[in-house]
Amino acid sequence: MDYTKIDFYSEKLKKMLTQSRFEHTIRTVNKAVELAKGTDADMEVVLIASLLHDCAKYIEPTAQQADELKDFMQYPQIVHAPLGSIIAQEEFGITDERILNAIKYHTTGRENMSIEEKIVFLADAIEDGRSFGGINEIRELAKESIDLAMIEVIKGTIEFERTKQNEELHPLTYQTLSYLEKENL
Template identity: 40%
Template sequence: MNRDERIQDVKQQLTRSRWEHTQRVMETALELAERFGANKEKADLAALLHDYCKFWPEAKMREIIVTRGLPKDLLSYNRELWHAPVGAEIVREELGIQDNEVLDAIRYHTSGRPHMTLLDKVVFVADYMEPGRRFPGVEEVRELAREDLDQALLKSLDNTIQFLVCKGMKVYPLTLFARNFMVDLVHQPKPKEESL
């Protein structure tokens, strides 16, 4: 399947506004990949496919979580999380995507995880801050992403957790683990450069 065929498959799964969002995520992911040295082809593919199952019926996603051995604890949390791990399974099965790095970037673009790869970070942050996003804190993430992808990711996770807490919603544990991991990573002492 070539890129144009994949694009047509994705467009059939999404609303017009969500397809426009996906295009902006692709553009942003390519910019971040270029800036921070990630694989641009993989960033483009993961961004293209990241919301593949976004509008699937809740019952269908629930069935896939149960029957495909995905983490059952997902079912106890907001269904907005579900399309990412479900989508990774479906694009592997139906679109033949076998690259585990691409699949993981899709799988964790809503929750994050500890030890995120560079590609994971690029797709997560691109989805969070694409130019169409308008909510408190997104401009700060955009500013941070000019220089430091890890700082931008940490701020994205902080904002997401604060939003959920303020709404009285549960926070998925993997998101907390991702945030705690990034706190340690961002705040660890930097090695001193040796003077010449």
């Protein structure tokens, strides 16, 4: 692994995020590395994708990017994920599709996710700074099964949005849930 590259990425990233968002990022990297142990995930992909997953959190898409991301633009909370994969390419020079997809799908997931995509998704949701009802049970479950822990995270998100009722979830979220449930019958 090229640690000079990792250092360069994190120095650059720090300037693009708030202090608290950067701290969340570091906790996400730690959780992702922990989840990746004992799986056949590529550790470099996991490390770089988790580091850059929120790189576009404070970036407004240009008109051209907004056009490219039209399937996501009605969901303001998650635009930073697909936009992040564009920024990772343009600003950080990332070309590895495995990294770009793990960034792109970190909030919604998708069908047929790779192990690296699942790890970044789950690490983001259950890193040590997060707190929501049942999270400790999900952290324990994640040690047994990344898929089952993801199912619980997504169900919780759907339930949360249902009670708030002011925001709609992207259809990919539902597709990810049924895909994971089908795979884990």
